[in-house]
Amino acid sequence: MVLRAILVSLLALAAAGCDSSSDPSGQTAAPPAGDPLAQVRAAAVKTAGVPAHVSLTSPGVEVAGDTDPAGKGLALTATTSADGETTESRIRVVGDDAWMTLGKTYLPNLDPAKFIRFPASEFARASLVHLGDPFDPAGLKGLSATMTAATRTAEGAYTGRLDLTEAPARVSRGLLPATAEQLRGNGGLSQSVPYKASVDAQGYLTSLTVTLPTYAETAEFSDLGKPVTIARPGAAEVIEVPDGIRKLLAD
Numbered sequence: 001m002v003l004r005a006i007l008v009s010l011l012a013l014a015a016a017g018c019d020s021s022s023d024p025s026g027q028t029a030a031p032p033a034g035d036p037l038a039q040v041r042a043a044a045v046k047t048a049g050v051p052a053h054v055s056l057t058s059p060g061v062e063v064a065g066d067t068d069p070a071g072k073g074l075a076l077t078a079t080t081s082a083d084g085e086t087t088e089s090r091i092r093v094v095g096d097d098a099w100m101t102l103g104k105t106y107l108p109n110l111d112p113a114k115f116i117r118f119p120a121s122e123f124a125r126a127s128l129v130h131l132g133d134p135f136d137p138a139g140l141k142g143l144s145a146t147m148t149a150a151t152r153t154a155e156g157a158y159t160g161r162l163d164l165t166e167a168p169a170r171v172s173r174g175l176l177p178a179t180a181e182q183l184r185g186n187g188g189l190s191q192s193v194p195y196k197a198s199v200d201a202q203g204y205l206t207s208l209t210v211t212l213p214t215y216a217e218t219a220e221f222s223d224l225g226k227p228v229t230i231a232r233p234g235a236a237e238v239i240e241v242p243d244g245i246r247k248l249l250a251d
Contacts, residue, residue, distance in 0.1 A: 036150040040158045040197050043205040044144035048136050050204075050225045056138055058217040065091070066228040069135040073230030076137065093134040094232050096120050107245065114239035118246060138219035140205065142167045147195070156200060162193040162210060200224075 049069055054076075056063040065076030074093040079086060080103075087103040092115065099115040120134065133141065146167050150160035190212075198207040202224075209218045 036152040036158055037147060037160065039152070040150045040160065040199060040205070041144045041147055043197070043199040043203055044140040044147075044208070046203055047205040047221050047224060048138075048140035048144075051223070051228045052221045052225075053223045053228075054137055055220045056217065059215060063137065065137075066223075066230060067135050067137055068228050068230060071228075071230070072135060073228065074134045074137065075228075075230045090115070092230065092233060093120060094230060097232070098134065099233050099238065110241065110245070111239055115233040115237050116241055116246065117238060138208070138221075140208070140219075143208070143210070150197075156198055158197045158199065160195055160197070162195055164190040164193060 051066070051068040051071070053066050054064070060081045062079045063076050065074065067074045072093070072095050074091065076091040077088060078091060079088050081087075085104075089103040090099075090101045092099045096119065098118045098120045100118070101115055102110070102112040105112045133139070136142075143162065146162040146164055148161050148163045148166070150158050153159055193210060193212060195208060195210045197205060197209075200206050204224045205221065206224075207218065207220045209216065
């Protein structure tokens, strides 16, 4: 059940808002000179608006793949470790359709290497890690809104603080704790969470590390703005399952 929850959590696909400071090309208005907080926030929004290769790491979970916000495409491979076992699942989202492989299952007559198709909206109900937006898998839109302080420590390098309670409703926080119960479980420090960020010469956020007392998440971004092609799984890669099983996996 723990493994299923992790896999399902990685596919929790909910609606996410658009930031008014970015245009469809992902460009943002230049932040005020000498304002580190505005600069790092703008860099996060800029990165969230363009195709990219993304890597996420947190305790027991590693995620890597490509996202295309404008083209509404996502292809990720998620490797989870639990109870001494490692399982790899694959995730695809194209438009309003989502697919995942379980990697491992105890359900009979279900090939864990085959994709199961879901309407993307079904995943909105179950999100332990709050991957709320399939095209913002690191949760940059939500996290940028929680940034309350920033200091520029070197060229392109920043440190600062987040207040996770300030995240707008129905946006992603990536792999970070999402619920009030989870936040309380991190020592009540969710209103002053340290982060480190890197911004390149083009104004894109290229890395973000957020650290809670017993938990950390690192997101890294590359190939920013380069076109990606994300295809639907072929018919031979997909297995049909009864509605009851699909709903069980989505709940």
